[in-house]
Amino acid sequence: xxxxxxxxxxxxxxxxxxxxxxxxxxxxxxxxxxxxxxxxxxxxxxxxxxxxxxxxxxxxxxxxxxxxxxxxxxxxxxxxxxxxxxxxxxxxxxxxxxxxxxxxxxxxxxxxxxxxxxxxxxxxxxxxxxxxxxxxxxxxxxxxxxxxxxxxxxxxxxxxxxxxxxxxxxxxxxxxxxxxxxxxxxxxxxxxxxxxxxxxxxxxxxxxxxxxxxxxxxxxxxxxxxxxxxxxxxxxxxxx
Numbered sequence: 001x002x003x004x005x006x007x008x009x010x011x012x013x014x015x016x017x018x019x020x021x022x023x024x025x026x027x028x029x030x031x032x033x034x035x036x037x038x039x040x041x042x043x044x045x046x047x048x049x050x051x052x053x054x055x056x057x058x059x060x061x062x063x064x065x066x067x068x069x070x071x072x073x074x075x076x077x078x079x080x081x082x083x084x085x086x087x088x089x090x091x092x093x094x095x096x097x098x099x100x101x102x103x104x105x106x107x108x109x110x111x112x113x114x115x116x117x118x119x120x121x122x123x124x125x126x127x128x129x130x131x132x133x134x135x136x137x138x139x140x141x142x143x144x145x146x147x148x149x150x151x152x153x154x155x156x157x158x159x160x161x162x163x164x165x166x167x168x169x170x171x172x173x174x175x176x177x178x179x180x181x182x183x184x185x186x187x188x189x190x191x192x193x194x195x196x197x198x199x200x201x202x203x204x205x206x207x208x209x210x211x212x213x214x215x216x217x218x219x220x221x222x223x224x225x226x227x228x229x230x231x232x233x234x235x236x237x238x239x240x
Contacts, residue, residue, distance in 0.1 A: 022167025161224030
C-alpha cells in the first residue's frame with residue numbers, strides 16, 4: 001500500500017517545489033503516485049521557522065497532489081554521510097519502493113544540495129543490498145529494494161541537463177506550490193530580512209529558467225535533470 005512510482009528527496013522543504021514540482025505534478029496528473037522526503041527542516045533558513053516550513057510543506061503537497069511526505073529531521077547545514085543518515089534514507093526507499101528517485105542537484109550554490117545528491121544516490125544503492133539490515137516502524141525487517149534510476153534535478157546554478165521534461169501545462173500549479181512557502185519567498189508585506197530568494201526577481205528567475213529549458217526542446221516551460229547513468233528508451237519516438 002505504501003508503494004510509490006516516484007520518490008523525490010530534498011535537502012530542505014521547498015527544494016522539490018522549486019526545481020522539479022512541474023515534473024512531479026505532470027506525473028501525478030498522468031496517474032503516477034509520488035512521494036516526497038525532506039532530509040531537514042530547513043531550520044537554518046533566515047526567514048520563518050521549522051514549524052512554519054512544515055505547515056507550508058503540507059500546503060504545497062496538497063497543491064501538487066503528492067501521496068505521502070515525510071521528514072527525516074537531519075541537521076540543516078551539518079548532515080553528513082554517516083551510517084545513521086544513510087540508513088534513514090534506505091528505510092524510506094524500502095518503505096515506498098519507488099521505481100524512480102529524484103534527488104538534489106549534484107552541485108549547487110548551497111553546499112547541502114550537492115551533499116544530499118551524493119547521500120541519496122549512495123543510499124539508493126545500499127537499499128538494494130540484502131545484507132544491509134533495516135527495520136520498519138513496526139520493528140519488522142524490511143526487504144531490499146533498489147530504484148531503477150536516480151535523476152538529479154537542477155537548482156540555482158545552471159547545469160547542462162541530460163534530459164528535459166515539458167511542464168508547460170503545469171507551470172501555474174508549480175508556481176502555486178512554490179508560493180505556498182510564503183515565509184521564504186517574495187512578500188512585500190513581510191518584515192523578515194531580505195534574502196537572495198525573497199525578492200520578486202527570484203520568482204522571475206524561476207520562470208525564466210523554466211523558459212530557458214523549454215526553449216531548448218521547443219516548448220514554453222520545462223525542467224532539466226542530470227543522470228547517474230545513461231538514459232535508455234524503447235523507441236526513438238520517445239524522444240522529442
